[in-house]
Amino acid sequence: QAQVVIEIKTPEEVRRMRKASQVVAKVLLELKSRVKPGVSTAELDKFAENLVREMGAVPAFLGYRGYPATLCVSINEEIVHGIPDPKRVIREGDIVSLDMGAVCDGFYGDAAVTVAAGEISGAARKLLDVTSRSLDLALSAVKAGARLGDVSHAVEKYALENGMSVVREFTGHGIGRHLHEEPSIPNFGKPGSGPLLKTGMTLAIEPMLCLGRAEVVVKNDGWTAVSADGSLAAHYEHTVAVTDEGCDILTLLS
Ligand code: MF3
Ligand code: CO
Secondary structure, three states, X not given: OOOOOOOOOOHHHHHHHHHHHHHHHHHHHHHHOOOOOOOEHHHHHXXXXXXXXXXXXXXXXXXXXXXXXXXXXEEOOEEEOOOOOOOOEOOOOOEEEEEEEEEEOOEEEEEEEEEEOOOOOXXXXXXXXXXXXXXXXXXXXOOOOOEHHHHHHHHHHHHHHOOOEEOOOOOEEEOOOOOOEEEEEOOOOOOOOOOEOOOOOEEEEOOEEEOOOOXXXXXXXXXXXXXXXXXXXXXXXXXXXXXXXXXXXXXXXX
């Protein structure tokens, strides 16, 4: 594979990314309690956009490659990039992925979480737990001196051990002055392979797992990615800065 150049951020740049990331974390926290049967995905989006702007930040996804909203809201078999819609109403038992980015002082933060609407099935609960835990394990693999493949492998190994499948068409990414920077961060890979991680690199790590098969189909709206077999999907994401000791989770609310 060709060498990729991964930008190192200064402490001041990381500070700005933390500012953007804390806005994202705060909005996702506020959204969580608003995910309930009867609420439309457009209402969640409106709430998110207002709160982002109130906090002095700018929605990162709005207008990105023509994306029309602040939030991505992806329900059940939708994996990522669900477009908010006044006609799309959350129902009891749904699993709802909320993905958002924000920009502050020219720097980006990006995070996602999947939440349950009311009571969900045991299988759905397990999918959420395994996906969330796979992100924790990926973060545990981040450290100056580690390889990106160590991080990717941590997600894949845990997902497969637990009978889940890993989406291959979408990846995490470097982040900073742009929403998407080098490197691309697949959720599968070989330990010891890939770019060397260094202190000051900033990464958005985002496992996307399915209960069934992981093949993806993009719907006619040009955005919404669903599992081809209709199986449930979950998505979690944090923006982190690589440190000598491990990582600094910028989107963890402080
Ligand atoms: N978290 C996703 C990503 O980093 C969301 C991007 S949605 C888009 O790719 F609208 F901005 F494309
Ligand atoms: Co992202």
